[in-house]
Amino acid sequence: MAPRVLISDSLSPTAVQIFKDRGLEVDYQPNLGKDKDKLAEIIGNYDGLAIRSATKVTAKLLEKAPRLKVVGRAGIGVDNVDIPAATARGVIVMNTPFGNSITTAEHAVALMFATARDIPAADASTQAGKWEKNRFMGVEITGKTLGIIGCGNIGSIVADRGIGLRMRVIAFDPFLTPERAVELGVEKVDLDELLRRADFITLHTPLTDKTRNILSAENIAKTKKGVRIINCARGGLVDEAALRAALDSGHVAGAGFDVFVEEPASANPLFGHPNVVCTPHLGASTTEAQENVALQVAEQMSDYLTKGAVQNALNMPSISAEEAPKLTPFVKLAELLGSFAGQLTETGLVGVRLEYEGEVAKMNTRALTAAALAGLMKPLMDSVNMVSAPAVAKDRGIAIEEVRRDDQRTFDSLLRLTIKTERQERAVAGTVFSDGKPRIVEIKGIQMDAEFQPSMLYVTNKDKPGFIGNLGTVLGKAEINIATFAVGRTAPGEDAIALIGVDGVPGDDVIAAVGKLPNVLQVKPLRF
Incomplete structure (x- = not known):
C-alpha cells in the first residue's frame, strides 16, 4: 500500500506532482488547515502531513494521527508545530531551512536601504503632491559598518551582500568559527563591540x-x-517598547521590521513612528522562495516515506538518500541488539554505551544510536521509535555514550551495546554479514554466531554434558521445533550461553521446565 500524504495548506502544483511521481497518494486540500475539527477527523488516514503556517499541529491533533510518520513544513519557522509532542509520538518534523534564505536576506537588505533613505515616507509625501527634498536627508551605506547578529545561513548571505555594497561587516555569533569568519570576509566580535561599532544592525x-x-x-x-x-x-529578539523609546529620543535613527512579537500585528509600539519601516512578515514572500520551499518539502517527505532518507529534521538525525541503503541493515542490527538487551533487563536502566568498530564507525552513528535506544526501550514502551527514543532516554536521565574505532578486528564492522543497570553491566555485540542479515556474535564476552529469529530462547548454563540433549527433549515433548541453535562458552565446563530459535512461542510451562533442567541458571523467552 502506497504511503498517503495530506497537504492541508496551499502548496505549489509542482510539489503535488512530485509526490505523485514518487508513487505516493496525495490528498490536496489547501484550506483544510484553517478547519482544525475537520483536519482532526481525517488526519488518522495519512502517513505524511505537508503544511505551511496555517495548519496547527498540536498535541491534540497528533493523538488523532496513529499512522502519521512525518510532518513537513514548507518554510523555516515551525512555531505552529508542537515538536515535543510530535517527538513523543515518534513523528519526524522537517522544515526547509534553505529554500527562502536568499529571499529573506534580500528583504533585510531592502529594509536597510529603505531606512537609510526614508524611501516609504518620501514616496508617500511625493505621491501626496508635496516636494520635500530637504525633509528626507538620508545616509550612505558605502563605508558604513554593518553588524550582523547571527551569521548562519541567512546571516552569511547578508554579510556577502554587505561586502558587495562596500560595507565593513562585523558579526556576533557564538557558533561562528574564526576560520569561517575569514572565509566570509567578516570580523568576528563580541556583542558589546558590535553594539558599540555598528551603523546598521x-x-x-x-x-x-x-x-x-x-x-x-x-x-x-x-x-x-x-x-x-x-x-x-523573529519577533521577540528586540524589546519593541525600548526601541520605540530610543527612536523617540533620537538615539536610534531608524528601524526596519518584518517580524513582531504578536502576529498578525494590528497594533505595535513601533507603528506610527516616522522613522520606522514595517512589512507584514514578507521575508519569504517571493515567487521563487514559495516554489523552492514547496518543492523541497515534497522531495524530503517523499525520500523519507519511500527510502527512509531523513533531511532537515528537527527531531531526528539526518540520513541522506545515498547512505540510506547502506545504513538500513545496520539500523536493523542496532534495533535488534537494543531489543535483545531490553528484553533481558529487569532493573532500572542507568546508562548505555555504544561502540562502533571498523566500517560502521564511519557511518551515521547518531541514527544507529537512535535505533538501538528504540529497540532497548520498546519492551517497556511499545510506541517508542527512532524519533522519540533519544528524547525518552534524556527525560529519564539515562546517560548515552558513543565510542568509535576505525580499526577492524575480527569483523569488518562491529556494533557493541553495553547497558548499565542499577545492578550490573551487560554487553551484546553484532555485525552484518555479506548476506545483509544481522547476527549476534558476542554476549557478555562469550563468542558465538546466532541469527535473529522471531521467537527465541536465551539460556545461561554451566557447560556440562547432557544439557543440549535435555533441552531438546523438553522442547520435543512440547512439540516445539528448533529452527536454529547457537552456543558459546567462556571455557570447557564453565559459563555457557545458548540462543535457540524456535517455531512458535513457548508457553510458561515450557519455560519453567527448561529452567528446572540440571545446570541451567537462567532462561528467558525473546521476541523479535
Missing part, C-alpha cells in the same frame, strides 16, 4: 531563551547614536 538568529530580547533596553543603550536596526528574523 541586522538580526538573523532563532528566538531562544538566550536570544529573546537580545536587543534589550540595556543593549540598545550601548549602541552608537544614529544606529539603524533591521529585524527580518
Whole structure:
C-alpha cells in the first residue's frame, strides 16, 4: 500500500506532482488547515502531513494521527508545530531551512536601504503632491559598518551582500568559527563591540531563551547614536517598547521590521513612528522562495516515506538518500541488539554505551544510536521509535555514550551495546554479514554466531554434558521445533550461553521446565 500524504495548506502544483511521481497518494486540500475539527477527523488516514503556517499541529491533533510518520513544513519557522509532542509520538518534523534564505536576506537588505533613505515616507509625501527634498536627508551605506547578529545561513548571505555594497561587516555569533569568519570576509566580535561599532544592525538568529530580547533596553543603550536596526528574523529578539523609546529620543535613527512579537500585528509600539519601516512578515514572500520551499518539502517527505532518507529534521538525525541503503541493515542490527538487551533487563536502566568498530564507525552513528535506544526501550514502551527514543532516554536521565574505532578486528564492522543497570553491566555485540542479515556474535564476552529469529530462547548454563540433549527433549515433548541453535562458552565446563530459535512461542510451562533442567541458571523467552 502506497504511503498517503495530506497537504492541508496551499502548496505549489509542482510539489503535488512530485509526490505523485514518487508513487505516493496525495490528498490536496489547501484550506483544510484553517478547519482544525475537520483536519482532526481525517488526519488518522495519512502517513505524511505537508503544511505551511496555517495548519496547527498540536498535541491534540497528533493523538488523532496513529499512522502519521512525518510532518513537513514548507518554510523555516515551525512555531505552529508542537515538536515535543510530535517527538513523543515518534513523528519526524522537517522544515526547509534553505529554500527562502536568499529571499529573506534580500528583504533585510531592502529594509536597510529603505531606512537609510526614508524611501516609504518620501514616496508617500511625493505621491501626496508635496516636494520635500530637504525633509528626507538620508545616509550612505558605502563605508558604513554593518553588524550582523547571527551569521548562519541567512546571516552569511547578508554579510556577502554587505561586502558587495562596500560595507565593513562585523558579526556576533557564538557558533561562528574564526576560520569561517575569514572565509566570509567578516570580523568576528563580541556583542558589546558590535553594539558599540555598528551603523546598521541586522538580526538573523532563532528566538531562544538566550536570544529573546537580545536587543534589550540595556543593549540598545550601548549602541552608537544614529544606529539603524533591521529585524527580518523573529519577533521577540528586540524589546519593541525600548526601541520605540530610543527612536523617540533620537538615539536610534531608524528601524526596519518584518517580524513582531504578536502576529498578525494590528497594533505595535513601533507603528506610527516616522522613522520606522514595517512589512507584514514578507521575508519569504517571493515567487521563487514559495516554489523552492514547496518543492523541497515534497522531495524530503517523499525520500523519507519511500527510502527512509531523513533531511532537515528537527527531531531526528539526518540520513541522506545515498547512505540510506547502506545504513538500513545496520539500523536493523542496532534495533535488534537494543531489543535483545531490553528484553533481558529487569532493573532500572542507568546508562548505555555504544561502540562502533571498523566500517560502521564511519557511518551515521547518531541514527544507529537512535535505533538501538528504540529497540532497548520498546519492551517497556511499545510506541517508542527512532524519533522519540533519544528524547525518552534524556527525560529519564539515562546517560548515552558513543565510542568509535576505525580499526577492524575480527569483523569488518562491529556494533557493541553495553547497558548499565542499577545492578550490573551487560554487553551484546553484532555485525552484518555479506548476506545483509544481522547476527549476534558476542554476549557478555562469550563468542558465538546466532541469527535473529522471531521467537527465541536465551539460556545461561554451566557447560556440562547432557544439557543440549535435555533441552531438546523438553522442547520435543512440547512439540516445539528448533529452527536454529547457537552456543558459546567462556571455557570447557564453565559459563555457557545458548540462543535457540524456535517455531512458535513457548508457553510458561515450557519455560519453567527448561529452567528446572540440571545446570541451567537462567532462561528467558525473546521476541523479535
